[in-house]
Amino acid sequence: MTTMKVRFYIEGLSNDKKALERAVEEIVKSLKNEDIFKVENIRVESILENPDDDMLKYSMMVEADLEGSFKDIVKAAMKYAPVVVEVISPAKMEIEGKELMKILGEVSLFIGELMKNFGTLAVYPRFEEFPEPRIGYSREEIEDSIIDDREILYRFVVEVFGEDQKAIEDVLKKAFDYEGAKINKIVSKVQEEKNGKLRILVAAELISSFETLFQLTGKFAPIAISITEPETIDVSAAELQNVLTDLASFVYELIHRPIKKKIVEHDMFKIKLS
Structure with missing residues (x-):
């Protein structure tokens, strides 16, 4: 299968600056230790502070360039849940139907397990x-x-x-x-x-x-x-980009549901106090 190059924008959020720094360090360490796909040009942005957000006051962005097969990049998108995926190359790709079925099966299994814990x-x-x-x-x-x-x-x-x-x-x-x-x-x-x-x-x-x-x-x-x-599916870079971003957003939505629930409860508590 043709290899592809993508850029991940991975966002970290926390109400604790030190905890966020440690989490980002773990993300960078994990990216550097990847051996299934190539990772280059890891960049970490400075911490941003949002004083209006009591629950997730601090944010930090990690950018990284990845190169691998579509299957590998799909796995990476589900593992790191980037907020944005940018496809650098190729402009289009051919994917065999049998290979696509295997990839979809892994997507279904991975997200299905998350749904058991976090809902549909x-x-x-x-x-x-x-x-x-x-x-x-x-x-x-x-x-x-x-x-x-x-x-x-x-x-x-x-x-x-x-x-x-x-x-x-x-x-x-x-x-x-x-x-x-x-x-x-x-x-x-x-x-x-x-x-x-x-x-x-x-x-x-x-x-x-x-x-x-x-x-x-x-x-x-x-x-x-x-x-x-x-038997063979022709896919454009825009389609690849949309699919990878969507998958990452599904994972992001599921794993952050407990945090969102706490934010809603916190906001409701503030409303009651006021």
Whole structure:
């Protein structure tokens, strides 16, 4: 696979200046010790202070240039959760469908484990007023999407829990449509019932862009993904950049939820006092 060069902007936040300095030192040490991908030009910015923020008063930015395969850079984005990823090269890349499936599987596993501890990422508006999405496309329409729109045909299986099988399937249809995926097929099956909750597997055949495929993988952590067509996916630097930044933001959102909860509780306490 073609190697790529990226620049990570990794932000550290804390209400304790010394703790932030130690955390940044650990980030730099970890980057220097990486042996799967190359790391160069590590730069650490000075600490910035925000006197208006009681909980996270201090911030610090680490910049680093990384070089490696797309798979390695995806792992790095999930490990370091940079606030911004800048793709330096290449201008475009070809990724084999089989390799992409492996990468997506690792993304799903990693984010799925975080979700067990910090909750789901798939949060949507109420779908009652949304129209029913179209289900089913002709072979010609699918080929046009793949060839003309550079989209991907894939199968996606998610595990969900709830009380109403049909309601769950209807919500997922609208969620997939809301994210920008075309639904060719969708079917659900109850696996078991426990304490009034159903464990349901929902399998869907979807058509979407490279970016939407990663968005859905990050938000739903599917238990199975299979790319049907095309065999090779052409991806631009902008698409790579968006996907890596999105993945990093998903991880950042999940691991910082406990901090955000404390900030909200702190703000509510201040409001009550005032």
